Amino acid sequence: MPRTAGLWRLATAVAARALCLAIPLCSLPVSAQDKAPGASQQEAEGSCDKAYPRLDWTATVTEGEAGLRSQRCQGSYLDPLRDSDTSQDPALADIEATAERSELEGDIVRLSGGVEAQQGYRVIRAADAEYDRVTGRGTLLGDVELREPGLLIRGATGTFYSETGAASLTAAQLVVHESHVHGGADLVVRREDGIIELDDSYYTYCPPQQDSWMLHSGELEIDLEEGVATARDAKIEMGGVPVLYTPYLRFPIDDRRKSGFLWPEVGNDSNGGLDVATPYYFNLAPNYDATLTPRFIADRGLLTELEMRYLSHQLGYWEVGGAWIGGDDEYQDEFPDRDGDRWLAAVEQYGLFKKRFRTNIDFTKTADDEYFSDIGTTSLELTQSTYLLQAGEVDYLGDNWLASLRLEEFQTIARDVENDPYSKLPQLSLKRGAAPELFAPNLLLDSSYAYFDHGEDLTGHRLYNAVGANYPMQWLWGFLTPTAKYRQLNYDLDDDILFEQQQDDTPDVGAPLFSLDGGLYFERDTAWGLQTLEPRLFYLWSDFEEQDGLPDFDTSELTFTYNQLFRETRFSGQDRIDDANQVSAGITTRFIDTDTGSEKLYASIGQIYYFDDRRVNVGAASDADFEGSSAIALEFGVSPREDLSLRSSWLWNTDEDELDQTSAQLSYSGTGRMIFNLGYSFRRNRGTSNNGADLEQVDISTYFPVNREWSLFLRSLYDLEDSERINDMFGIEYNNCCWRTRIVHQRFLDQKNGRDVTSLVEYENATYIEFQLKGLGGVGTRVTDMLEEFIRGYEDRDE
Numbered sequence: 078m079p080r081t082a083g084l085w086r087l088a089t090a091v092a093a094r095a096l097c098l099a100i101p102l103c104s105l106p107v108s109a110q111d112k113a114p115g116a117s118q119q120e121a122e123g124s125c126d127k128a129y130p131r132l133d134w135t136a137t138v139t140e141g142e143a144g145l146r147s148q149r150c151q152g153s154y155l156d157p158l159r160d161s162d163t164s165q166d167p168a169l170a171d172i173e174a175t176a177e178r179s180e181l182e183g184d185i186v187r188l189s190g191g192v193e194a195q196q197g198y199r200v201i202r203a204a205d206a207e208y209d210r211v212t213g214r215g216t217l218l219g220d221v222e223l224r225e226p227g228l229l230i231r232g233a234t235g236t237f238y239s240e241t242g243a244a245s246l247t248a249a250q251l252v253v254h255e256s257h258v259h260g261g262a263d264l265v266v267r268r269e270d271g272i273i274e275l276d277d278s279y280y281t282y283c284p285p286q287q288d289s290w291m292l293h294s295g296e297l298e299i300d301l302e303e304g305v306a307t308a309r310d311a312k313i314e315m316g317g318v319p320v321l322y323t324p325y326l327r328f329p330i331d332d333r334r335k336s337g338f339l340w341p342e343v344g345n346d347s348n349g350g351l352d353v354a355t356p357y358y359f360n361l362a363p364n365y366d367a368t369l370t371p372r373f374i375a376d377r378g379l380l381t382e383l384e385m386r387y388l389s390h391q392l393g394y395w396e397v398g399g400a401w402i403g404g405d406d407e408y409q410d411e412f413p414d415r416d417g418d419r420w421l422a423a424v425e426q427y428g429l430f431k432k433r434f435r436t437n438i439d440f441t442k443t444a445d446d447e448y449f450s451d452i453g454t455t456s457l458e459l460t461q462s463t464y465l466l467q468a469g470e471v472d473y474l475g476d477n478w479l480a481s482l483r484l485e486e487f488q489t490i491a492r493d494v495e496n497d498p499y500s501k502l503p504q505l506s507l508k509r510g511a512a513p514e515l516f517a518p519n520l521l522l523d524s525s526y527a528y529f530d531h532g533e534d535l536t537g538h539r540l541y542n543a544v545g546a547n548y549p550m551q552w553l554w555g556f557l558t559p560t561a562k563y564r565q566l567n568y569d570l571d572d573d574i575l576f577e578q579q580q581d582d583t584p585d586v587g588a589p590l591f592s593l594d595g596g597l598y599f600e601r602d603t604a605w606g607l608q609t610l611e612p613r614l615f616y617l618w619s620d621f622e623e624q625d626g627l628p629d630f631d632t633s634e635l636t637f638t639y640n641q642l643f644r645e646t647r648f649s650g651q652d653r654i655d656d657a658n659q660v661s662a663g664i665t666t667r668f669i670d671t672d673t674g675s676e677k678l679y680a681s682i683g684q685i686y687y688f689d690d691r692r693v694n695v696g697a698a699s700d701a702d703f704e705g706s707s708a709i710a711l712e713f714g715v716s717p718r719e720d721l722s723l724r725s726s727w728l729w730n731t732d733e734d735e736l737d738q739t740s741a742q743l744s745y746s747g748t749g750r751m752i753f754n755l756g757y758s759f760r761r762n763r764g765t766s767n768n769g770a771d772l773e774q775v776d777i778s779t780y781f782p783v784n785r786e787w788s789l790f791l792r793s794l795y796d797l798e799d800s801e802r803i804n805d806m807f808g809i810e811y812n813n814c815c816w817r818t819r820i821v822h823q824r825f826l827d828q829k830n831g832r833d834v835t836s837l838v839e840y841e842n843a844t845y846i847e848f849q850l851k852g853l854g855g856v857g858t859r860v861t862d863m864l865e866e867f868i869r870g871y872e873d874r875d876e
Contacts, residue, residue, distance in 0.1 A: 129285040132252050132259055133157070133229055145874060146257065149785060150284050150814035156254040158198060158226040167197030167225075168240055176206075184210045192217075196239060200224040203235070213239040221246055223267070227254050228301065230265055230273075241269040251275070253301065256330040258282050258852050262297070273299040280306070282852025283815040290315045290815055290850050294326075304331040313850070315816075328853045336360045339368075342455055342859050346843030349407060350375035354382075354455040354859075364388045370455055376407045377452070384457055393428015393436060398457045408451065420444045423457060435472040441465040446490040450841075455859050464489055464498065477511035486530075499529040499536075499630045513549045521545045521562055525651065529630040537570035537582075539630060541651040545590070555597040560645075563589050564619075564654050570628065584627055588620040588654050592645060603668070606677060611665040613683075615643045621656035624693055628652060632695055637728060637738075639663065639710040642683045648695065658689040663710075675719075681712045684731075708737050720746045730761075737761050746870050750788075752780040754869045773797040778868045786813045790821070792867040801826075806867050808860070818848045819860050 136152040147153040177190025185207060192206045194215075204219025217235040223244055224230075232246030249265035251273065252258075262275035275297040281288050295310035306328055313321040329335035336359050344352040354372040361367060370382040380402035387395040400421040409417040426438035442465060443449070468485040486500030506525035513519045523543040530536050545562020565587035596613035632650030635641055642661035663683025670677055685707035711727040725741040740758040745751070756776035778792035788810040794803045808821030822844045847860045861873045 131231065132250060132285050133254065134285050146814070149812065150257075152284060154252055154254040154257060154259075156227060156229075158200065158224055159254070161198040161226045163198055163226055165197055167199040168242060170197035172196045172239060186210065198226055199242065201237060208239075213241075215239065217246075228252070229254070230267065232265065238269075242271070243267060243269045249275075251299075253299070253330060256304075256852070258330060259285060260297070271300075271302055273301070275299070280308070281815070282850070287814070289813070292326075292853070299330065301330075303335075304329055304333040305335050306330050330852070334358070334360045334366060340847065340849050342845065342847060344843060344845035344859070347841050348451050348843075349377045352845075356455070372455060374402075374452070377405045378402055380452065382455060382457060391428075391430060393426060393430070396423075396425040398423045400452075400454065400457065402452070405451075408445075408447070415445070418444070419448055419452070421448055421454070421457070433474050435474060436470070437472075438469045440467045440469070442467055442488055443490065446488075449490060475510065477509065479506075479508045479510040481506045481508075499531050499534075501527045501631075502530050503528065513547070515549055515551050518546050518548050521547060521560070527630075535570060535628050537568055537628065539651070540567040541565070553598070555595065557593070557595040560592045560594070561590070563587060566627070566651070566654060568628065581626065586622045586624050586627065586654055588622045588656070590617075590619040590645065590657075592617045594643065602671075605668045607669045607671050609665075609667045609669070611667075613643065613661075613663045613665070615661040615663075617645060617657045617659055617661070619645075619655060619657040621689075621692055622654065624653060629695055634695055637708060637710065638726065639681050639683055639712045642685055642707075642710060647691075653693055653695060655693045656689070656691060659685050659687045661685045675716070676714075677717065678715045679713070682709065684709045704732050706731060735761070737763070742869075744870060749782045750780065751782055752778075752868060752870050754778045770798055774803070780864070780868050780871055786811055788812065790864060790868060790871075804867075806863060814851070816848070816850050818846070821845050821860050821863060823863070 133154050133156060134152055135155045137155060138147045138152070172194055173196075174188060174192065174194040176188035176192045178188070180187050187205075187207050189205045192201075192203045194201045194206070200222075201215070201217065201224075202220070202222040203217035206215060206217050208215040215237045217237065219233070221232045221235040222229070223235065223237065223246065229252040230244070230246050230249055231251075232249035235244060235246035235249075237244040243266075245264065245266045247264055249263075250259065250261040251265055258280065260275065260278055260280035262278035264276045265278075266274040268274065276295070278294055278297045280292040280294070280297060281290060283289050283291075291314050292308060293312045293314065294308035296308070298307045300306070308326040308328075309324065311323050311326045312319050327335075327337050329337070337357070339356040339358055341356075342352075342354040346352060352372070352374050354370050356368050356370040359367040359369070365385070365387040367383065367385040370384075372380045372382060374380060380400060382398070382400040384396065384398040387397075398421075401419070403418050405417040405419050408419060409415065421443045422441070424438050424440040426436060428436045430436070465488040466485070467488065468483065470481060470483040473480040481504075483504045483506075484502055485504065486502065487498045489498075504525060504527040507522065508524070509520055509522040511519070521544065523541075525541050526538070528536075528538050541564075543562050543564045545560060547558055547560040549558045550556060565585070567585040568583060570582045570584075593616045594613075595615075596611060599610040601608050629652050630650070632648050632652035635644075635647055635649055641647065642663050646655050647657075648655055661683060663681060665679065665681040667676055668678040669675070687705055687707075708728040708730045711729070712725070713727075714722065714724045716722040722744050723741070724744075726739065727736070728738040729735075730737045736759065738760045741756065743753075743755045745753040747753075754777065758772070758774050758776075760772045762771050773796070775795045775797060776793070777795075778790075780788060780790045782788045790806075790808050790810065792804070792806040794805075795801075796803050802824070804823070804825040806821060806823045808819060810819040811817065822842070824840055824842050826840060845860050845863075864871045865873065
C-alpha cells in the first residue's frame with residue numbers, strides 16, 4: 078500500500094462540524110476584494126460590529142508592544158494556530174480528515190460536506206474535496222481555507238500536494254498574521270519552497286475594509302522565510318487614487334533587516350533651500366551592513382552620505398561614515414577663497430578581546446568649521462558640539478591593574494572659540510584597578526604620561542604620579558576610610574616656546590595628601606515608606622606648593638556641585654596639585670518604596686569649611702579662593718508616581734547672601750505616550766564669562782497626543798536675560814494604523830562670518846517632512862533624531 082494511503086484515517090461525522098466558516102461576517106461595508114469568494118453581499122455583511130473573522134481579524138486589543146499597534150488599528154489579526162508545534166515537518170505527519178460524507182473509489186478519496194483535514198500544523202478546509210492517494214494531489218471546492226501558523230489563504234477553489242506542501246487557490250485572500258498584512262489575487266500559489274506568488278494582486282497593511290492605501294501589482298512574491306516581498310508592475314493607491322507607479326519594488330514584511338530604499342526625507346531650510354534625501358539600505362550579511370544616502374540640496378548641490386556597520390567577536394563593533402559634496406555654490410559665495418569641496422568623516426568603534434583588551438575609537442572630522450551648521454547629517458548619528466573629538470584608546474584589563482594608551486586631539490567648530498584644546502599624542506596611564514578589600518590596607522596608584530601638542534602654544538611632556546594607600550572600613554551602620562597618598566608632577570617642556578615668567582624647561586612639584594571619609598546610616602519605617610538618614614563628613618588636607626610657573630595643558634576648575642564636597646581635587650586634568658585644609662559636611666535623606674524598591678524622594682545638603690586659604694589656581698585667583706566656606710549645595714528629587722518626577726539643585730552663596738546657581742527639571746510621562754518637560758536654569762556670572770552676563774533660561778518640551786491619530790510636539794529654549802528664543806522646534810504628527818507622516822519646523826540662532834563673540838547672529842529656519850506607508854519599509858531618521866534630542870524621554874516606536 079502507498080505510504081500516503083496508510084496515513085489516511087477517515088471519520089464520517091454524524092452531523093456537520095461547526096467550522097469557523099460558519100461564523101457570521103461583519104456588517105461594515107465590504108470592498109470587492111474583501112468579500113468572500115462565492116459569497117453574496119448579504120452573506121458578506123454579517124451581524125458583528127468590528128470583527129472580520131474570515132481574515133482572522135478581531136477587535137481585541139493586545140498588551141505590550143503589540144498593543145500599541147492594535148490600539149491604533151482598533152484590532153489585530155488573531156492566529157488560531159499561533160501555539161502550534163512547528164518543530165516537525167508536516168509532510169511527515171499523518172493526515173486526519175473529517176467530513177459529512179466520504180467514499181473511496183480505487184486510489185481516489187472523495188469527501189463532501191464540511192471537509193476538514195489536518196497534517197501536522199497544516200489545516201485545510203473546504204466544502205468538498207477529492208484526494209489521489211498515489212500522487213498526493215488534492216482538489217478543493219467551495220470556501221477553501223489553507224492554514225499554517227502565521228498564514229491564512231482562502232479561496233473559491235484550490236489544489237494541494239500533501240508531500241510538498243505546494244498549493245494554489247483561485248479568487249483568493251491572504252493574511253500574514255505577524256506582519257499584520259492581508260491581500261488577495263485571482264490566483265495565489267504556495268510553492269514547494271514556501272514562497273507565495275500572487276497574480277493580479279492587491280496588498281495592504283491596513284485592517285480589512287479600511288484600505289487607506291493599497292499596493293496593486295501584476296506579480297507579487299512573498300518570501301516568509303526571508304521576510305521580504307517583491308512586486309512587479311506595481312501601483313500604490315491612497316484612498317483609491319494612484320500616487321506612485323514602479324516596475325519593480327522590493328520591501329520587508331517584518332522587522333528583519335532587508336536591502337532596499339528607505340522612505341525619503343524632504344526638508345527646506347534657510348541655509349540650503351529644498352533638501353531631499355533618499356537612503357538605500359544594504360543588508361550585506363548578519364554582521365555588517367551599509368546605508369548610502371544621495372541627498373540633493375537645492376542651493377548647494379548633490380551630497381552623498383555613506384554609513385557602514387560591522388560587528389565581530391574579535392574586532393568589536395565598527396561604524397564608519399562619511400559625506401562629500403563637490404563645489405558647494407552657497408559656501409563659495411560666502412567664502413570666495415575656498416574651493417567649495419566639503420566633507421565629513423566619522424569612525425566609532427568599541428570592542429573587548431579575550432576579556433582583557435578593550436578598544437575604543439571616537440573620531441569625527443570635517444573639512445571646515447561650518448559643515449554642521451550649514452549641512453548637518455541625515456543618516457549619520459552625529460550631533461554638533463563645540464569640539465569634534467578625534468580619539469583612539471586601547472586598555473589592558475589586568476586582574477588588579479588597568480593600563481591604557483590613548484591618542485586624542487580636537488577640531489574646534491564653535492565660532493566663538495578661538496583656540497583648539499591641546500592634543501595628547503600619546504597618553505599612557507596605569508592605575509590600580511582592584512576592588513577595595515575591607516578592613517585591610519589597599520595600594521593606590523594612578524600614573525600617567527602624556528605629550529601635549531598644539532602647534533602654536535607651549536608644548537611638552539608631562540608625567541603625573543599619585544601613590545598611596547587606604548584602609549576602608551564598613552559596617553551596617555556606617556563606614557570610615559582613611560587615605561594617604563603623594564602626588565607628583567614632572568614636566569619636560571619644549572624650550573623654543575616658553576612662558577615669559579618660566580625659564581625652567583623641566584619644572585616639577587609634589588605634595589602629600591590625607592583624607593578621612595566617614596558616614597552613618599539610619600533608617601526607619603514611615604507612612605511614605607522606608608526613610609534613611611545619611612550624615613557624612615569628609616576631611617581633606619593637601620600641602621601647598623608654589624605652581625605659578627606650571628603650564629596648563631588640559632586643566633580647569635570643576636563646576637561646584639554637591640558631589641564635589643567629597644572629591645580629593647577641585648580640578649579636572651592633572652596640571653595642578655591643589656592645596657586643601659578643609660572639612661565637608663553633608664546629609665542625605667531618602668524615602669524608599671518597600672514594595673518596589675524605587676526611590677520616591679531624596680534630598681541632600683552640604684557645605685565645605687576651609688581652615689586655610691586656597692592658593693593654587695588655574696590662571697588668576699578668584700575671590701572665592703579666600704572665603705571661609707563654599708556655597709551651600711543642595712540637591713532634591715521627588716517621584717510621587719512612576720510617571721512624574723522633579724529634580725533640582727541649588728548653590729547658595731553665604732558670603733554674598735544670594736543664589737549662585739540653580740536648575741530644576743519637571744518631567745511627566747503620562748498615558749498615551751504623553752511627555753511634558755519643564756526646565757529652568759540660572760547661573761550667576763562670577764567673572765568667568767566673556768560677556769559678563771548671567772545665564773537664565775527656560776526650556777519647555779512636550780509630545781502631546783491629541784487623540785489616537787494626531788499628536789503635537791514642541792520644544793522652546795528661551796533666554797530670560799536677553800528676552801529672546803534661542804531654539805524653537807514644533808511640529809505635528811498623524812499616525813493611524815496604515816500610515817504616518819510628521820512635519821517639523823525648527824528656528825534657531827546661528828552665528829555667521831567669523832569665530833568671535835561679536836559675530837553677526839541670525840535666525841535660521843528649517844522644515845522637514847517624513848512620510849511612511851506602514852508595511853512597506855522604515856521611516857526616515859532626521860525628525861526622529863530631533864525629537865529624541867530635544868524632548869527628554871521621547872523614544873520613537875513603530876506602531
